[in-house]
Amino acid sequence: LPSRLPGVGTTIFSVMSALAAETGAVNLGQGFPDFDCDPRLVDAVSHAMSAGLNQYAPMTGVPALRQAIAAKLQSLYGRAYDAEREITVTAGATQAILTALLALVHPGDEVIVLDPCYDSYVPGIALAGGTAVRVPLQPGSFRPDFDRIAAALTPRTRALIVNTPHNPSGTVWREADMLRLQELLAPTGVWLISDEVYEHMVFDGQLHASAARHPGLAERALIVSSFGKTYHVTGWKVGYVAAPAALSAEFRKVHQFNVFSVNTPVQHGLAQHLADPQPYLELPAFYQRKRELFRAGLGATRLRLLPCEGSYFQCVDYRDLALPERELPEAAFCEWLTREIGVAAIPLSAFYGDGFEQGVVRLCFAKRDETLQAALERLARL
Ligand code: PMP
Ligand code: GLN
Numbered sequence: 001l002p003s004r005l006p007g008v009g010t011t012i013f014s015v016m017s018a019l020a021a022e023t024g025a026v027n028l029g030q031g032f033p034d035f036d037c038d039p040r041l042v043d044a045v046s047h048a049m050s051a052g053l054n055q056y057a058p059m060t061g062v063p064a065l066r067q068a069i070a071a072k073l074q075s076l077y078g079r080a081y082d083a084e085r086e087i088t089v090t091a092g093a094t095q096a097i098l099t100a101l102l103a104l105v106h107p108g109d110e111v112i113v114l115d116p117c118y119d120s121y122v123p124g125i126a127l128a129g130g131t132a133v134r135v136p137l138q139p140g141s142f143r144p145d146f147d148r149i150a151a152a153l154t155p156r157t158r159a160l161i162v163n164t165p166h167n168p169s170g171t172v173w174r175e176a177d178m179l180r181l182q183e184l185l186a187p188t189g190v191w192l193i194s195d196e197v198y199e200h201m202v203f204d205g206q207l208h209a210s211a212a213r214h215p216g217l218a219e220r221a222l223i224v225s226s227f228g229k230t231y232h233v234t235g236w237k238v239g240y241v242a243a244p245a246a247l248s249a250e251f252r253k254v255h256q257f258n259v260f261s262v263n264t265p266v267q268h269g270l271a272q273h274l275a276d277p278q279p280y281l282e283l284p285a286f287y288q289r290k291r292e293l294f295r296a297g298l299g300a301t302r303l304r305l306l307p308c309e310g311s312y313f314q315c316v317d318y319r320d321l322a323l324p325e326r327e328l329p330e331a332a333f334c335e336w337l338t339r340e341i342g343v344a345a346i347p348l349s350a351f352y353g354d355g356f357e358q359g360v361v362r363l364c365f366a367k368r369d370e371t372l373q374a375a376l377e378r379l380a381r382l
Pocket of ligand 1 (some may be wrong): 030091092093094095118163167195198225227228234237238239366
């Protein structure tokens with residue numbers, strides 16, 4: 001069968017979760033919380049179900065949810081999105097990103113991604129008939145290298161995908177980075193897909209660098225977020241895209257034929273929950289405390305901690321271990337760590353086009369304190 005995605009196997013997240021389940025390892029690989037969401041959110045969704053809100057939602061999303069999203073974007077980032085024409089509710093961020101690519105990219109177009117990047121981007125570009133142009137983030141710091149991004153822009157560049165806070169590195173872009181990006185894109189017709197799924201997980205008092213804060217970026221941006229991350233419900237698969245009306249119209253042309261609409265009672269529940277800013281305003285402190293606990297424990301091992309400014313991922317370098325396994329490539333190291341130490345992790349090489357090896361793996365700390373402690377006890381053997 002002539003594959004549309006030759007060379008693509010099963011995602012690393014499925015592979016590592018399956019291995020963790022098979023071996024009984026603590027699963028710090030695939031990013032998802034192992035604790036429950038706010039019971040008020042479950043109540044709001046089950047209320048909507050009991051009230052008979054169980055048929056197709058409007059194609060673009062339940063109006064109350066679109067309005068709540070617009071109100072949040074206005075209050076946090078100061079941009080007024082029209083809930084009717086500029087916000088679309090999606091089946092998670094994955095569907096949002098693929099739909100954006102299918103809507104924007106024409107065969108032969110180039111789309112710039114910054115390596116390492118989330119694993120759905122490049123296959124999505126390929127499915128849209130485009131060519132992914134991988135521009136490395138700065139080695140070591142994972143900060144954007146604007147000279148290299150500038151050098152990668154060509155007349156064929158249709159879009160650029162940016163992700164802050166960044167999966168897998170936990171890097172957070174500064175306002176200065178966004179201004180630089182705005183300046184760089186100003187003379188171009190390049191669309192910006194701004195993956196902001198970890199927008200509410202930014203630590204140490206830093207601000208989330210949303211493209212919505214900058215008119216010159218917002219006018220060319222599809223801003224993507226996910227309630228799965230914000231409300232600890234990754235299994236619900238609901239997110240959204242905020243984009244200017246003309247871009248949203250193109251997005252919706254594709255959206256209506258790839259999912260049409262998204263889970264109705266969940267949208268009603270989310271609309272009610274989102275009306276209260278408290279839960280997402282508390283999220284940075286909630287995850288920052290977990291980050292501290294986890295980093296303090298890891299500090300007692302020979303794993304070298306990389307910075308973590310946002311997201312719920314902590315990267316560690318294992319090249320200083322006093323074990324022969326420190327020489328293993330990252331994927332093999334993750335398999336060994338899962339089977340022999342009992343902790344599942346994700347190899348950074350999975351986020352690079354060429355499988356670049358630097359001896360770094362990603363650990364997810366969106367876990368109960370007991371789970372983190374159990375993982376730390378095992379990692380203490382390293
Ligand atoms: N983008 C990034 C950077 C992510 O980490 C994730 C979740 N792993 C997604 C997109 C997809 O989000 P969702 O689960 O809402 O599809
Ligand atoms: N975004 C999650 C991660 O990076 C995984 C989502 C998935 O399994 N597709 O771990």
